[in-house]
Amino acid sequence: MSDAIPFHPSDPSRTRVIIVGAGLGGLACAMAMHHAGFEVVIFEKVREFLRLGDSLGLGENALKLLQRWGLYEELIAIGNKSPNMNIRRWNDGRILATQPLMDMAGYIGHRGDYHVAFINRVKQLGIEINMGYEVVAFDEDAPSITLQDGRTYYADLIVGADGIKSKARELVLGFSDAPRSSGYACYRAFFKGDILKDIQPCQPLLQKDCVNIWIGEDKHLVQNTLQDGKEFNWIITHKDTEDIQESWFQPGNMDDVRELVQGWDETIASAIKATPSCLDWKICYRAPLPTWVSKSGKIALLGDSCHPHLPTSAQGASQATESSAVLAFCMKLAGKGNVPLATRVYEKLRFDRVRQAQLSGEDLRNRWHNALKHLNDGEEFDPDDIKIKNRWLYPYDAEADTLARWSEVSARTQVELDSGKITPLFGEEGPPRVLTVRDAYGKIKDAASGENSVLPGLTV
Structure with missing residues (x-):
């Protein structure tokens, strides 16, 4: 000492x-x-x-x-x-609402x-x-x-x-x-857009910066393209009660993710199917102090x-x-x-x-x-x-x-x-x-x- x-x-x-x-x-x-x-x-x-x-x-x-x-x-x-973001229906990609991206974050x-x-x-x-x-x-x-x-x-x-x-x-x-489970978790991935260059259905997402959100029953997905397609990010929030430590670095199971997006709009589902790895973030709740x-x-x-x-x-x-x-x-x-x-x-x-x-x-x-x-x-x-x-x-x-x-x-x-x-x-x-x-x-x-x-x- x-x-x-x-x-x-x-x-x-x-x-x-x-x-x-x-x-x-x-x-x-x-x-x-x-x-x-x-x-x-x-x-x-x-x-x-x-x-x-x-x-x-x-x-x-x-x-x-x-x-x-x-x-x-x-x-x-x-x-x-991107000036705007689109909120879409999970299964067919139909745009349900459009608003300025600045309204988000x-x-x-x-x-x-x-x-x-x-x-x-x-x-x-x-x-x-x-x-x-x-x-x-x-x-x-x-x-x-x-x-x-x-x-x-x-x-x-x-x-x-x-x-x-x-x-x-x-x-x-x-x-x-001690943190308590919120009942939800996020699968998260961030990778180079080149991974998707040969995946035809997701090409519209790679042409320029964009933000799209697919909403479904008890789940939603936020997609973000940066640097005109050089970087690509998606985050799926879904119901989850599994007891795993509160961590940003827990590896996710891509087979589970692909199962989760079965039947989704192929524009984003094709990108997820080609994603090599992801993280599994269990969202925990802490009461106000x-x-x-x-x-x-x-x-x-x-x-x-x-x-x-x-x-x-x-x-x-x-x-x-x-x-x-x-x-x-x-x-x-x-x-x-x-x-x-x-x-x-x-x-x-x-x-x-x-x-x-x-x-x-x-x-x-x-x-x-x-x-x-x-x-x-x-x-x-x-x-x-x-x-x-x-x-x-x-x-x-x-x-x-x-x-x-x-x-x-x-x-x-x-x-x-x-x-x-x-x-x-x-x-x-x-x-x-x-x-x-x-x-x-x-x-x-x-x-x-x-x-x-x-x-x-x-x-x-």
């Missing part, structure tokens, strides 16, 4: 922030904290990042923040260039490529990313982290952006919250460690980016020495909006999986019933909203801190369940600038 080594900023008067985890959420948080004028260091247990995962989208609500932090053109270059690209862009920007800002250093212990009062090699680092604030299997979350909650902050208020959770999203929400990375902006802005408004006030306001500002974004994923999945049941019963079909309803999320400006609500929420929060009675975010003693997605969309969409509009201040 080596002696404790404090993290000394170049200017002791500056706020010091340690971020645990260098995923998209942790990197976005680093940019936000740097933008706020703080000194930041990141610790990541992985020694080297590989180009893992597949499709990921960044909505306008995230892009406006990233643009302020100096990262924009690189992201636009990565994303899908903004610019959709490979998660690994976005990750590289985030890393490069963080490095440009001079922020240190320490790779291959696993955090094994937290001291919430110091606050500090202890690495596996025994070294201890101190800061004013520690951010746990360490993912869905977060160690920081265990400290905040005081126990390990009663708090995102340690008892001392000096360790805060961010991203998947406190608000994981379903794939159908298309907002996981975007909401982590928003949370980064809000946490950094709260720290700036609270001032050095008022970290507990900043983190408690942060969680209160974020919880309802994040919960609505999470519910949007459940709502969309359910609408897609049930739409054709009604159609088959002879009921009149309304294309709006299967459209993605994320547009209400985009006008939101995380920094502007924090500034506007700071006085009221911080005053209320200070009373709670003084009394020692913190209202939980969720649970029997906490606030009631937020609006359903349909209600939230109905109430908020009128305030948006239009279904296809670009938000003020954002260059697209």
Whole structure:
């Protein structure tokens, strides 16, 4: 065990922030904290990042923040260039609805490529990313982290952006919250388009960037073509109750996948039949947390460690980016020495909006999986019933909203801190369940600038 080594900023008067985890959420948080004028260091247990995962989208609500932090053109270059997406019937490919691709998740690209862009920007800002250093212990009062090699680092604030299997979350909650099966799983594949060059039925999918969604009873498939056919991606969400560990890297059985798409539109079924391999991701559910902050208020959770999203929400990375902006802005408004006030306001500002974004994923999945049941019963079909309803999320400006609500929420929060009675975010003693997605969309969409509009201040 080596002696404790404090993290000394170049200017002791500056706020010091340690971020645990260098995923998209942790990197976005680093940019936000740097933008706020703080000194930041990141610790990541992985020694080297590989180009893992597949499709990921960044909505306008995230892009406006990233643009302020100096990262924009690189992201636009990565994303899908198709103006629209088509929602189709599973068996014959009939187009049931068409809407702008920006309504789904903004610019959709490979998660690994976005990750590289985030890393490069963080490095440009001079922020240190320490790779291959696993955090094994937290001291919430110091606050500090202890690495596996025994070294201890101190800061004013520690951010746990360490993912869905977060160690920081265990400290905040005081126990390990085991994931529960959602009853669904995803088969996922991402590969070079050349694999399909001789498969005639799927040629229309290779000609240029496109996004197509096939919906069926209790299942749906999202297909994404990037770089004018050079890269191809599909994701099938289906019912599954098999008990397999929560993992992004569980190999899938392609025979099972091919059986699953028997009788599907040959345009996509032919592509799946030619797919060499896939991953089997069991989608697990985690109940909303009663708090995102340690008892001392000096360790805060961010991203998947406190608000994981379903794939159908298309907002996981975007909401982590928003949370980064809000946490950094709260720290700036609270001032050095008022970290507990900043983190408690942060969680209160974020919880309802994040919960609505999470519910949007459940709502969309359910609408897609049930739409054709009604159609088959002879009921009149309304294309709006299967459209993605994320547009209400985009006008939101995380920094502007924090500034506007700071006085009221911080005053209320200070009373709670003084009394020692913190209202939980969720649970029997906490606030009631937020609006359903349909209600939230109905109430908020009128305030948006239009279904296809670009938000003020954002260059697209």
